[in-house]
Amino acid sequence: MNIPRLSIHQTFAQIGIDTQKAQLSIESPRGQLEVKQEAASMDITSPKGELSVDSSAAWSALGKGDHLEWMNQIYSQLQSVALQAIGKIVEDGNRMAMITNPSNSFAEIAANQMNEQNPVEYVGEASNLNVKLNYEMKKPEINITPHQTDIQYTPQKPQISYAPGNIDIYVKQKNSIEINVSSYDWYK
Structure with a gap:
């Protein structure tokens, strides 16, 4: 027996999509x-x-300094020289008065x-510190005049x-x- 056979085939629709991305390009050149x-x-x-050089003490030590200072130096020594001389006279007189002394006092005093x-010092004391040096330094004067900076910028x-893009x-x-x-055919 022949039975008609019904066969149904279905095909679904398909949609195709092609995309192309958008393109962005940025270039930023440097400014000048x-x-x-x-x-x-x-x-x-x-x-x-x-x-400044002060050599007055050196000249005084050589006996060639200022005349007034030289006279004051001698004058300041006279009182002690006079007292030493009086003391020496008293000492010599006491020696001569000692009759019991076996030595000759007069000859010894004369010698x-x-x-x-x-005893009077006519010159000063010799020293390497007699010359005094003094140097006064002056500060340098510095004047600086700055100038302006000129900056020019040109942007690009x-x-x-x-x-x-495209779809x-x-x-x-x-x-x-x-x-x-x-x-x-059912029986086949």
Whole structure:
């Protein structure tokens, strides 16, 4: 027996989508910077220092100093020289008065007076510190005049390019229904 057979085949529709991304390109070139700086003006003045030399003590030690100072130096010694001389006279008188002394006092006193040095000092004391040096340094005068800095900056515009994206939508496969009737032999 032949029974008709019904077969249905269905195909679904398919949509295809192709996309292309948008492209953005940005380039920012550097700006131009120009800096001008004049050197600062500098004026330096260095005054000479003052050197003072005091050699009066050295000349006094040589006996060639100021006459008034020399006389005052001698005058200041006279009182002690006079007291020493009076003391020496008393001492010599006491020696001569000693009759019991076996030595010759008069001869010894005379010999001592020949070898005696003058007690008055006519010159000063010799020393390497007699010359006094004094140096007074002067500070340098420094004047600085700064100059302005000239800065020029020229910016550059950024370069921007934009390509928009694209979307393409299409039917990739159409939908369809296929219906077939075929004979089907049940006993075969």
